[in-house]
Amino acid sequence: MKKTLLTMTVATSMVLAACGVSDEGQESDGYKPTLTMGTSADYKPFEYVDTAVGDEIIGYDVDLANLIADELGFDIKIQDMDFSGLVTALSNGQVDFVMSAMTPTEERKENVEFTDVYYVAKDLLISLDGSDISTVEDLEGKTVGVQLGSIQQEFADDLGKEMHLTVETRNRIPELMQDVANERFDAIIVENIVAEGYLQGDDELRGEVIEVEEQEAGSAIAFPKESEWTKQFDEVLEELKESGEIDELAKKWFDNDQTE
Template sequence: MKKAIGLFLMSILLIGLLAACGSTEKNSSGGQNGDDKKVLTMGTSADYPPFEYVDTAKGDDYIGFDIDLANAIGKELGYEIEVKDMDFAGLIEALKGGQVNFVMAGMTPTEDRKKNVDFSDIYFTAEHMIVSKKDSGIETIEDLQGKTVGVQLGSIQEGKADEISEQVDIKIENRNRIPELIQEIKAGRFDAAVIEDVVAQGYFKNNPDLTGFTLKDDPEEAGSAIAFPKESEHTAEFNKVLNEMKENGELDKLIEKWFRSKE
């Protein structure tokens, strides 16, 4: 009798443990059974104002154009967006390795990147800029002859610097983060850097000793898009909302907020 009671109690305990385990299983979007919250992780490199950055004077939250756009799309689709910050050069691998669900980082859908990931439609276009000290005398591509030019590692600006090197003799150096490029210029270790124009403008405001000129390129070369793993189910649904935002003016409102209304 004692043995039978013991087996019965053990069965009840086992059933309880299995039920407890089942109640904490996560669904494919990161939520939990019985909980409507679905979570997607966004990979980014939060050193790229006004796209994504941290305003340390106001707190430690990630803010910027890409952050607002991701949250707007997520809200429409019923997802909560969690942001994961990392070096730009590691974003594609993080996406391929399943560490993040998508990437928004002012990323351009180059042909090389398309071999590894899928992209949404382009949601913003900018141009490349050569940034240098005001007293550098650098005003044209020809003025870069014999100079050291910095670029962000893994960025499309690396390719642009390679193009420039075919026109004039330059030494190309890369760094992981945009602020590092700015510091290298100010310290005199770099003569110039290739940076996206809307990003460079933000640094000019806080560094009056810097200036720059814009390179006239094919606009598509500097277009930003959202990156997804190959064959991701999220690509089509993000595109749908993105195009709706283009049509109803919501995307223009975000562009006005982050790029055109800054004094």
């Protein structure tokens, strides 16, 4: 499938400069440009650090980004930051693209643009085992925790307009899990694939899948407006879907023991 979409020509140099990618050293043989990927490495198994192994950020999104980089002929530098700051970092040119299981909401599209969706998940409502919370309706009068800047926060905020509940935010998923376990929250809302990694082997917490009607769904890659890279990433994503490599990544990170 290997097709090279980047040709090191003067025209390409202009494109790279426009995208904020340095062309320093481009004349040397074997040169590849480097793109900085912004992510929030607290979202296992999409992007996280396995401290038992080392300090490298790994996960589904990282593997997918590397597959795309191999196809398009660039190297990746990963920058970890709070999820709530990713869109701002992209708009300000601190990073070249964002891969962090980010949903392409209409609000985000006002500031950045997205590739096609590459993965769709559902949300889990997590509470202490034995609590009386198992549906959205049970959140009446309760305190709910969500990740700051996430699609789950948007859902909870909208829910708060319809019923009486308190929404609190945290920057990182482990903070949410800890606070619901310590009863600072009555419940939290987290994406199911991410939540399952924390729920395995934890008898104190339980999760219920919730259906969120009319909520934008799926994860996509974010770029600055009118980026030269968006179309190229979309072409590679389509190839990876057709070849089955995206399905293989899903099996690797979601079906095996990677979330334990």
